[in-house]
Amino acid sequence: MNSKKILFGLTAAATLFSFTACGGEGGDNPVGPGSSSSKPVELPKESSLNPVLFNEPSVTVMSGMNGMQGSLSGVITIDPDFFSSEGAFEGDTNQVTRIDSVHFAVGKPTGDGKIMQEPIAINLDGQVLPADRISLSQKFFEFSQLSSCGVFNLYITVFSSTKHTVDQKVKPILYTNTYSQLTFTRNETECKAPEPESSSASEPEVCTPVTAKEVTLSNQVASDQKAINFETGLADNPHVTLKISDEEAFLIPSEGVSIFEDNSQTTGLKPEETESHKPGDPVCYESFLASSRTYNDELSSGLWLEISTPGGKVYPVMILSPMFQNKTRGSVTLVYYK
Incomplete structure (x- = not known):
């Protein structure tokens, strides 16, 4: 307080x-x-x-x-x-x-x-x-x-x-x-005043191309997928699990997994949808940046997160649309990059 x-x-x-x-x-x-x-x-x-x-x-x-x-x-x-x-x-x-x-x-x-x-x-x-x-x-x-x-x-x-x-x-x-x-x-x-440009060519920026994947996590019926391993896209050995409480959605990390706020992306927009992205250019893994703040609050549409796994891999995730059937059941659609 x-x-x-x-x-x-x-x-x-x-x-x-x-x-x-x-x-x-x-x-x-x-x-x-x-x-x-x-x-x-x-x-x-x-x-x-x-x-x-x-x-x-x-x-x-x-x-x-x-x-x-x-x-x-x-x-x-x-x-x-x-x-x-x-x-x-x-x-x-x-x-x-x-x-x-x-x-x-x-x-x-x-x-x-x-x-x-x-x-x-x-x-x-x-x-x-x-x-x-x-x-x-x-x-x-x-x-x-x-x-x-x-x-x-x-x-x-x-x-x-x-x-x-x-x-x-x-x-x-x-x-x-x-x-x-x-x-x-x-x-x-x-x-300081800018240094004169060197005649030698500058080093090209490193870019590791990543592709967007979409998944809906849900607990509305027993057969729904409510957890995900971002490497496989399946529920087995999950990195995060969906929890619905009081019509609020949360991602619960598994042991060794951390969830951070993202510090680089625009709320509600995929990288390829921003004005700075040129058509045909890849989305680079290096363009995502996690903040130092861990995130354990409720999910909201357009929110960007960085999911860090025990192996050191980080998966950028954007929340698309939390939906609620009642106070304890609902679904959340995610877009993640790998």
């Missing part, structure tokens, strides 16, 4: 950020990279109550389409044990607390103790708000937008609210909570 905070108005707080992520595009950047008009980062005051849990948020430096980038991972959820007893909600169980919006801020620490605002844009494409849960997996920002190199801070602020589920006249209670423990480093070499 996070520390208790002081309430701050949602609308006023949102104006303090240079960019936003609410399921759409980020806000306008008030300053450009290296601009002398850059202002110190001003975070909103936080509320006295905290209904939000930040589950292992992280930022990983990795190669992107336009140079290096910061790739996010982790999950933001509403604390399932949170219950408001403020004002009209005291003793009233007709309430629901949900995430209304998520805002990000990047700052560059300076020698005089200030942290200067950077004009970085991050969005949460495909995320419908309000929500009980937001995944940061496969969300990223380009380092080319940064004003310089060195160490930066990343702040994640969540605005949530408790609303009455029966009486719409009851005023909602607003909450503001910030995660401020993330830092990342942009290598100084990225800010």
Whole structure:
């Protein structure tokens, strides 16, 4: 549980950020990279109550389409044990607390103790708000937008609210909570003048072609395949097994198998469907990159995972469509590459 905070108005707080992520595009950047008009980062005051849990948020430096980038991972959820007893909600169980919006801020620490605002844009494409849960997996920002190199801070602020589920006249209670423990480093070499191109030909990039396979795991009838060994495509000696609980789907790894978030692919798109992929070119095994965060949360459509087996082989997997017959029975279609 996070520390208790002081309430701050949602609308006023949102104006303090240079960019936003609410399921759409980020806000306008008030300053450009290296601009002398850059202002110190001003975070909103936080509320006295905290209904939000930040589950292992992280930022990983990795190669992107336009140079290096910061790739996010982790999950933001509403604390399932949170219950408001403020004002009209005291003793009233007709309430629901949900995430209304998520805002990000990047700052560059300076020698005089200030942290200067950077004009970085991050969005949460495909995320419908309000929500009980937001995944940061496969969300990223380009380092080319940064004003310089060195160490930066990343702040994640969540605005949530408790609303009455029966009486719409009851005023909602607003909450503001910030995660401020993330830092990342942009290598100084990225800010140096480019070296003259060598006359010798550059080494070709390594590419191990992989092919997409599709399988549906299901526990709806006894004859359904509910587990898979990604090497054989069969249920024998499985790497993962499907579990359905409370209309949520999970992949349970076998002994020695680990499941990680993917840090390289676009949510909901196969590599061959992205704009950067040229028709006729193979999908390369080297284009997939696992994050350092293990994944044991529920499955959602478009989610990319990396399944690491005891033998050291890693299978990239995209979740296509979880479907539910009831609370404990359903199916999940996967696309995996081998």
